[in-house]
Amino acid sequence: MPSVRCYDCGRSADLADRKRCRCGEPLWVETDPEAFEWPTGRNPGMWRYTDLLPVDPPSGVGAAAGGTPLVRTPRLDVGGVQSFLKDEGQNPTGSFKDRGSAVGVASALDRGVERIGTVSHGNMAMSTAANATGAGLECVVCVPADIPDERLSHIAHYDPEILRIEGDYGRLYEVSLGIEEVEFVNSDTPLRVAGQKTVALEICEAFSPETPDAIVLPVSSGGQLGGIWKALHELRTAGLLEEFPRLYAAQAAACDPIVRAFEADEKEVRAIEGGETVAYSIANADPPGGNRALAALRDTGGGAVSVPDGATRAAQQRLAREGGFRVEASSAVAYAGLERLVERDEIGSGERVVTILTGHGFKESHGIDVDARTVSLDELASVL
Amino acid sequence: MPSVRCYDCGRSADLADRKRCRCGEPLWVETDPEAFEWPTGRNPGMWRYTDLLPVDPPSGVGAAAGGTPLVRTPRLDVGGVQSFLKDEGQNPTGSFKDRGSAVGVASALDRGVERIGTVSHGNMAMSTAANATGAGLECVVCVPADIPDERLSHIAHYDPEILRIEGDYGRLYEVSLGIEEVEFVNSDTPLRVAGQKTVALEICEAFSPETPDAIVLPVSSGGQLGGIWKALHELRTAGLLEEFPRLYAAQAAACDPIVRAFEADEKEVRAIEGGETVAYSIANADPPGGNRALAALRDTGGGAVSVPDGATRAAQQRLAREGGFRVEASSAVAYAGLERLVERDEIGSGERVVTILTGHGFKESHGIDVDARTVSLDELASVL
Numbered sequence: 072m073p074s075v076r077c078y079d080c081g082r083s084a085d086l087a088d089r090k091r092c093r094c095g096e097p098l099w100v101e102t103d104p105e106a107f108e109w110p111t112g113r114n115p116g117m118w119r120y121t122d123l124l125p126v127d128p129p130s131g132v133g134a135a136a137g138g139t140p141l142v143r144t145p146r147l148d149v150g151g152v153q154s155f156l157k158d159e160g161q162n163p164t165g166s167f168k169d170r171g172s173a174v175g176v177a178s179a180l181d182r183g184v185e186r187i188g189t190v191s192h193g194n195m196a197m198s199t200a201a202n203a204t205g206a207g208l209e210c211v212v213c214v215p216a217d218i219p220d221e222r223l224s225h226i227a228h229y230d231p232e233i234l235r236i237e238g239d240y241g242r243l244y245e246v247s248l249g250i251e252e253v254e255f256v257n258s259d260t261p262l263r264v265a266g267q268k269t270v271a272l273e274i275c276e277a278f279s280p281e282t283p284d285a286i287v288l289p290v291s292s293g294g295q296l297g298g299i300w301k302a303l304h305e306l307r308t309a310g311l312l313e314e315f316p317r318l319y320a321a322q323a324a325a326c327d328p329i330v331r332a333f334e335a336d337e338k339e340v341r342a343i344e345g346g347e348t349v350a351y352s353i354a355n356a357d358p359p360g361g362n363r364a365l366a367a368l369r370d371t372g373g374g375a376v377s378v379p380d381g382a383t384r385a386a387q388q389r390l391a392r393e394g395g396f397r398v399e400a401s402s403a404v405a406y407a408g409l410e411r412l413v414e415r416d417e418i419g420s421g422e423r424v425v426t427i428l429t430g431h432g433f434k435e436s437h438g439i440d441v442d443a444r445t446v447s448l449d450e451l452a453s454v455l
Numbered sequence: 456m457p458s459v460r461c462y463d464c465g466r467s468a469d470l471a472d473r474k475r476c477r478c479g480e481p482l483w484v485e486t487d488p489e490a491f492e493w494p495t496g497r498n499p500g501m502w503r504y505t506d507l508l509p510v511d512p513p514s515g516v517g518a519a520a521g522g523t524p525l526v527r528t529p530r531l532d533v534g535g536v537q538s539f540l541k542d543e544g545q546n547p548t549g550s551f552k553d554r555g556s557a558v559g560v561a562s563a564l565d566r567g568v569e570r571i572g573t574v575s576h577g578n579m580a581m582s583t584a585a586n587a588t589g590a591g592l593e594c595v596v597c598v599p600a601d602i603p604d605e606r607l608s609h610i611a612h613y614d615p616e617i618l619r620i621e622g623d624y625g626r627l628y629e630v631s632l633g634i635e636e637v638e639f640v641n642s643d644t645p646l647r648v649a650g651q652k653t654v655a656l657e658i659c660e661a662f663s664p665e666t667p668d669a670i671v672l673p674v675s676s677g678g679q680l681g682g683i684w685k686a687l688h689e690l691r692t693a694g695l696l697e698e699f700p701r702l703y704a705a706q707a708a709a710c711d712p713i714v715r716a717f718e719a720d721e722k723e724v725r726a727i728e729g730g731e732t733v734a735y736s737i738a739n740a741d742p743p744g745g746n747r748a749l750a751a752l753r754d755t756g757g758g759a760v761s762v763p764d765g766a767t768r769a770a771q772q773r774l775a776r777e778g779g780f781r782v783e784a785s786s787a788v789a790y791a792g793l794e795r796l797v798e799r800d801e802i803g804s805g806e807r808v809v810t811i812l813t814g815h816g817f818k819e820s821h822g823i824d825v826d827a828r829t830v831s832l833d834e835l836a837s838v839l
Binding site for chain 1: 497499500514515516517518519522523524525526527528529530540542544545546547548549570572584585586587588589590591595597598600604605607608609610611612613614617618619620621622623626627630631633634636637661775776777778779780781815816817818822823824825826827828829830831832833835836838839
């Protein structure tokens with residue numbers, strides 16, 4: 072059973088005993104990175120970093136997680152800032168969540184756990200269900216009671232048990248972690264975060280021996296940001312990273328508790344009344360990993376930025392029309408965040424910045440106007 | 456300008472002069488594989504095989520093509536046959552087409568071509584449009600005149616010029632190749648096939664120094680199958696492959712001209728009257744690369760199999776519900792094909808078989824029934 076530790080108070084524990092620290096903060100899985108070197112083996116995707124993971128590579132869909140492309144995208148440069156994209160849509164269920172699900176499922180399998188669960192009605196639910204079934208585990212997905220069936224269709228393809236939960240969905244996150252019959256792999260639980268950190272290992276290895284100047288990502292629960300921060304510390308301990316890239320959290324303006332806390336110079340993120348946003352998959356008004364996310368932004372000299380929906384939609388369009396990347400709205404928040412950070416001179420000309428596109432946009436059904444004209448085959452050559 | 460050659464009559468030509476041979480058959484790009492070794496460099500995705508490609512790695516979305524996971528999937532074993540999946544859905548636009556588009560676009564850019572085009576209303580259109588815009592090229596997509604707007608929405612996200620063509624859409628394929636104002640990168644044109652072959656390089660490298668016993672893939676125009684066959688020959692010339700994996704083509708029973716020709720022991724594929732199928736993206740009644748596909752099946756000791764829609768839907772469900780892979784119907788045709796080939800004893804127990812999942816299923820909008828029950832938060836622990 073992996074040993075876990077609190078980033079804040081330093082207490083250690085066994086994962087079997089607790090998923091959050093007695094002080095209330097999230098825990099992460101301890102590793103031993105001193106002797107870590109960039110791997111040369113043939114493990115696929117994120118599993119090349121098995122030395123920094125609490126489990127061995129699984130078979131099945133979990134083995135297909137990570138290893139996503141990091142590409143230089145000159146057409147998407149912002150001012151003089153050099154744009155790089157990390158396309159997490161190229162995961163088995165189309166989002167970054169597969170990294171954490173794969174670790175959670177592989178660990179459950181190792182320990183003889185037969186049922187895993189998650190509190191989500193979006194990417195995490197799909198990803199957990201897919202990874203569970205690929206490993207032969209049962210999966211329970213808890214969703215809000217009032218969610219329409221069509222929002223659940225993507226999840227149902229993988230045939231998990233879906234439970235509509237009546238009551239305070241916000242409180243469910245915590246309640247679920249106390250349930251013993253099912254192991255919940257929620258957004259900032261230690262095993263999920265152990266998987267999510269691999270995105271930073273991939274980014275840093277691709278740049279090594281150099282380092283990108285900054286990484287911009289959409290932030291919801293704060294789990295991925297916490298994982299990335301952990302990875303940076305591991306690489307520094309291993310002697311593979313001298314300077315940290317600055318980490319920037321992008322949130323939708325309608326629901327931006329982490330940005331507010333950062334700007335107000337608070338140590339803790341307070342729950343807010345979140346509003347509606349097109350980036351609904353990152354609209355977390357009370358992020359369980361919010362304080363750790365704040366600490367990560369400050370430790371790396373980064374920052375936080377809010378993005379109104381109009382800028383998000385414009386960024387989504389630019390990514391597709393000029394970059395060839397079709398992403399979900401929450402990913403576009405990160406790119407729009409980059410544009411604003413450059414405007415605000417927080418990111419400067421000549422810097423190399425990685426924007427994490429957390430999920431592809433093919434699951435979003437919103438149609439767009441099609442502008443096509445009709446020509447006859449015989450006219451085609453002359454029309455062209 | 457790359458030099459091209461006919462697999463059948465052996466004639467060479469310059470790509471600028473012709474995309475098909477004077478004998479009528481498709482051409483492929485010549486390479487010099489004698490000294491090729493498995494690469495050790497850091498080029499991303501399919502670009503690790505630049506030594507066997509007519510272009511250098513591009514920047515932008517084209518650099519994100521290929522490098523897809525190949526995973527062992529024990530839960531999807533068929534009888535005693537060991538299942539491996541190659542998940543081509545993990546490409547930038549969600550399908551295998553990105554490999555060929557990336558090469559076509561990179562080559563066009565090299566040669567100062569400013570407009571490229573394609574004849575497609577599906578994955579190839581999306582992929583060509585995305586890759587073109589990512590490189591700053593204009594793109595023309597030719598679709599049938601009577602296609603409904605909603606079928607074009609996925610393409611329109613990338614904002615290419617869409618032309619509805621009145622007249623014989625079948626004939627358009629050939630007409631388009633004669634147009635000088637726009638360079639068409641159709642399904643079995645030499646540059647596209649050069650990109651498509653990289654999937655076989657990845658499969659063979661993952662297994663090396665061993666070899667999979669067979670590869671099963673869905674076949675439409677025959678372009679990808681031709682490319683895979685080319686790659687196998689290149690690897691043999693390089694001394695990296697002793698025995699060929701057997702290649703198997705899977706087609707929808709409603710539109711299976713290549714299967715019919717194979718079973719009738721014909722040297723040429725004849726156009727048929729194709730019917731409707733859920734696997735509409737591979738329903739090509741008159742495949743331009745059909746004869747070359749046939750030659751590939753025979754040269755490798757493989758075969759061909761037709762799949763009725765019911766088996767396709769069942770395979771699609773099994774891939775998602777037991778494997779965690781959500782694929783489009785045409786990809787499920789390949790897995791259903793594997794099941795039938797095992798039933799027919801053409802693939803035997805103990806063999807290791809790679810099924811190529813050519814595209815993910817997130818673009819398909821068909822909803823499915825959602826089976827969810829409602830419980831209150833307080834009951835949750837006891838229900839679980």
